[in-house]
Amino acid sequence: MKMFNDSKNCVEIKNLSKTFIRPNGEKVNICENLNLYIEKGKISSIIGSSGCGKTTLLNMIAGFENYDDGEIYLAPNCKIGILFQNNVLFPWKTIMQNILFACRNYFDDPKAVIREYLAKVGLSEVENCYPNELSGGMNQRIALLRILLTSPDLIILDEAFGALDYQNRLEMQNLFLELHKERKFTALVVTHDMLEAITLGDNIFIFYDQPLKFNIIQNSVKSDGNYSSIINQVESIFNISDQSKYNKEV
Amino acid sequence: MNYRSERNVSFIVKLFRILASFAIFLLIISILKIIDWKFLITFSYIPSIQDIIYECVSVFSDLEIYGNILITLGRVYSGFICAVILAIPFAILITENRLVRHYIYPVFEFIRPIPNVAWVPISIVLFQSINSSMLFITFIGAFFPILINSVEGLGNINENYKKIAKSFHVTRWVYITEVMIPATFPNIFTGLLLGMSGSWLGVVVAEMISGQSGIGYLTWVNYTLLNMSGVVMCMFIIGGLGAFSTWLLRKINYFSIRM
Structure with missing residues (x-):
């Protein structure tokens, strides 16, 4: 992982290649000479079929996984926060302890700051509760708050709202957009929900095929409100990828 | 359960x-x-229940039995605590250090199945005092269950917990004490329960074979005197103290973790 000095992008992926070998010995080529740029201060949604390599790519960006070739460049002093779908909080710690775990070195009086933020999101009464005493939506909200308290430059959501019910999902999406407006962080949102990708993303990356290929759609919904044009574009990309797969098999 | x-x-x-x-x-x-x-x-x-009750009344009216109970308890808990102190850090070392995992741990897999009884002759030769050798037997009884369960648990920590800790750039010490050990505690606790049983098994065997005091020794003496009421009474004492030890562990678990 290298740092670069570019004011426009938060992440630059250049000629990235990654393969891994399955337990049955089969070699899987996740990506080959992949080039991708994530704009600073924007939310980039990523959609794509299961197993196409989205999470692996996120893991490589976050530094959890190594790659074979190429380079991932991050903006200088780029701090990354990551939010998953499950197991977002440590079940053996209270909510206060969970948040303190992340940000105890960031503030002079971290407990006071945490209480202030918990009050802001309407969860001031849960600081001494354990995660299993709260709903999934509350846990996600607290996990997001925990990340934000560390002031990250890049937030990665790996299907973070996927396990929530419709109501909670909408609430989380709105909260996320509000916080983004306020903080202007860069975000990578992996989702299986097209509507979520459109609602959140300024850019929508459509991943397909293996090794990984992608198309980018500039999300115009936020300005013109025309969902159907975006959905048509996404579907046509998936149809093209399906057709190319079919041609290969023939 | x-x-x-x-x-x-x-x-x-x-x-x-x-x-x-x-x-x-x-x-x-x-x-x-x-x-x-x-x-x-x-x-x-x-022996009949009546005989056992008479034996209990007569034995417990003498102070000697309490001394023997304390001696056995001392041996069990000393061996057990030594095992906990050594097995858990060693399990962390095995999980975190590839060299230790590949070049030191395999021999432990080989030593592990050797039963406590088989260690008695070697422990007598290894240690100069009988007490030390008995402590070693109780230690061995607890060490391997705790080690194996801890290694298994530490090796299977939820990937998300690891990633969360890494993304917050916490120190190694914080990661080990606040994430690794609590996340593995159910496995470690199973190891502790099995280890406690192993310690009791070890102490009774050691006292029967080479002891001059303790409940195991008393069981053997009663057997050689063909006093079966005494043997059964000693078995009940061992069972009771073993159950008390397990209860104590469960209490510690109840207060220490919330999963």
Whole structure:
């Protein structure tokens, strides 16, 4: 992982290649000479079929996984926060302890700051509760708050709202957009929900095929409100990828 | 077993259940004794409940038994605590250090299946005092269950917990103490329970073979004197103290973790 000095992008992926070998010995080529740029201060949604390599790519960006070739460049002093779908909080710690775990070195009086933020999101009464005493939506909200308290430059959501019910999902999406407006962080949102990708993303990356290929759609919904044009574009990309797969098999 | 669902059960009900299970057990033994069962196993030499009670009253009126109980407890807990102190850090080292995992741990996999009894001759040769060798046997009994369970648990920590800790750039110490150990605690606790049983097994074997004091030694002395009431009484003491140790561990677990 290298740092670069570019004011426009938060992440630059250049000629990235990654393969891994399955337990049955089969070699899987996740990506080959992949080039991708994530704009600073924007939310980039990523959609794509299961197993196409989205999470692996996120893991490589976050530094959890190594790659074979190429380079991932991050903006200088780029701090990354990551939010998953499950197991977002440590079940053996209270909510206060969970948040303190992340940000105890960031503030002079971290407990006071945490209480202030918990009050802001309407969860001031849960600081001494354990995660299993709260709903999934509350846990996600607290996990997001925990990340934000560390002031990250890049937030990665790996299907973070996927396990929530419709109501909670909408609430989380709105909260996320509000916080983004306020903080202007860069975000990578992996989702299986097209509507979520459109609602959140300024850019929508459509991943397909293996090794990984992608198309980018500039999300115009936020300005013109025309969902159907975006959905048509996404579907046509998936149809093209399906057709190319079919041609290969023939 | 779901312990949470048991939290609302009153102490009286719990006590009744324990006493009922004892009553059922003693009733079956008494019936087999009364009918003088001789098919495959024989109950002729098994003492009656009355004899055991007389033995208990006579033995517990003397201070000597309390001394022996304390000696055995001391050996068990010393060996067990030494095992905990060494096994858990060693398990962390095995999980975190590839060299230790590949070049030191395999021999432990080989040593692990050797039963406590087989260690007795070697421990007598290894240590200069009988007490030290018995402590070693109780230590061995607890060390491997704790080590193996901890290694298994530490090797299977939820990937998300690791990633969360890494993304917050916490120190190695914070990661080990606040993530690794609590996340693995159910496995470590299973190891502790098995280790406690191993320690009890070890101490009784060691005291029977080479001891001059303790409950195991007392069991053996009663057997050589053909005092079967004394043997059964000692077995009950061992069972009671073992159950107390397990209860104590469960209490520690209840207060220390919330999963």
